[in-house]
Amino acid sequence: MLQRYARTHIEQALERQAAIAIIGPRQAGKTTLALEIAKNRPSIYLDLESMADREKLAEPVLYLNQHVDKLVILDEIHRTPALFESLRGIIDEGRRQGKRTGRFLILGSASIDLLRQSGETLAGRIEYIDLGPLSITEISPNEIGKLWLRGGFPDSFLAKKDEDSFLLRQSFIRTYLEREVPMFGPRIPAETLERLWTMLAHNQAGLLNASRLASGLSVSAPTVTSYIDLLVDLLLVRRLPPYHANVGKRLVKAPKTYIRDSGLVHALLGIENNEELLGHPVVGASWEGFIIESLLAVAPPRTRASFYRTARGAEIDLLLEMGDRHGTWAIEIKRSSVPKIERGFHTALDDIQPTKAFLAYSGTERFIKGNTVEAIGVHELVKELGGLSE
Template structure:
């Protein structure tokens, strides 16, 4: 069972404060469904910018939008017409009131490019992610891990149905969606690159290695990565640099954000397949990191820590320049504290430490370090999490 989408109350609040609200996130994540079910204060009009008929209505955008200036105008797939941002800026400046525009996009503001400057100070962005643990039942954590959080994958009637949806999503994304976002290149190369990233889950990103394996240039690899990252398929976790005199790893770590897509890209069809794969630990690590980032959100900055001497920490939660939590992620029922994790806590001056593993409760391992289940950790950090 799926609960109400976590972002709902915040989206309603933003619409009462800002002239334009951008709801961004990957395709098929439920943005349109969510917005169509909002309780808006005024009448709304919805335009899908992938439809030729709706795009034609905006041939004279100023005239059309002024005709509907007393309504909330919902523009879906806004990245298809980035030239609209300049027009929206003028209209907002003429009549600055909350809730005038809702912009839905399948790309980050940086990838859309023109939006960040054109609507600066007039728009607030929210990201709608695939389902996370705050939106499903506690006993369905393995289902969420295997299938991922895309609604049609998670809610499929069977494992086969879920897998077929993900296979089709990957195919459509490579052959169609990337081109619509502006990446016009060989789909076969992009698919190979994406699958290579999946097999490198949780590893350091070394662009030269991918370029050599694919027979392309490093700038081309970085361009592919820019689009996968900007369309919410890939997470780049940056290294943390405290003021210590040690040789630190400088490259980011790379993760396929949705665990279901990760499993499909690596040929894993079921839980039984996964637990017998070398990838299982890295899959669990990426799943935990994604759940924490999605549930806890903006109050924290997220990093990893690693030195060339062997000290390592999978995830740091940083707030106001201080490391609030250092996290080690283990696919085990019997967690132990490593020497490298203790050193990481000392180096980063972390206030607390946690070993997040496959247990369902929590207990202290030593002072300031606990063994915790993922659900327990999120419930502890976000008191409204389980409500």
């Protein structure tokens, strides 16, 4: 059984709040984790994609009041958005009876409907916890290469062979195009969205140019932006914003885009094995996105993530602003086992003056490189960042 980093945070949240929503893409392991947590307490599981379970909730107050002493797991909550209004009354009544915490564990495959529906009706009664695909902290250090190639969706990562993993990811992509996207957003031709998704894979870690993408798809730039908005809401694409500060320099203003799971990047580009990956032009950008996702998966709550780039070439791959307690970390990401600091990184450090500066690389030795930059293996850096939340 894989040990998920979010488990402790979910169990702690259940001790302080009535409803906890676990948000993550389909097949990231939300249901498996919820059922593992449920083993330690009286519970009931309802899959709202099942007609039988939806019928049980035809009269939700009557049904759920029979299980007031249990943790109720509601999977695929977007299937019954009207349920949120009933949950509000049930939670408020429970509070009056002294049952204030650990009532509901709500699972959703996207942020869109959950945030919109529950933001008003369950304000002050719900806490959100992200559960993405597997990250570096959830595997052994000698499996980092495997995780990078296959991505972090558990079935893909645990497949017996690279070929099986690749086929699973291709099936996942088809499922999203044909089933998930029509459920959550406007009707978009599957072929168009697949082409956009593939174009974003080719442009992994690149600046977003909606007009160029629109030209390739024969649609308008606003239409492309709306399509990307949907992929972001489905937790499949990340838009990393540029750093904004008055540093007296001409800063890049466009965001960078990343397909959040490296395995999906590779499946979209037809990369099946490690040899094909290492020979592909996307290799460096894929590694950068992979490390950024692993870092953001463990970053302290309310961390502001961005990148820094000026018109003259000063650049920082990832800036993490973590408030007065932890300050600002500047991170440069290199796949090489013998890392080299570019002049642009030094220039950017002079501009930003971060609290700490790291050169994350694929080796294991930790050492000072230059006067202010610390070279550190990616596994150790992810572990150190995650330790700030403990």
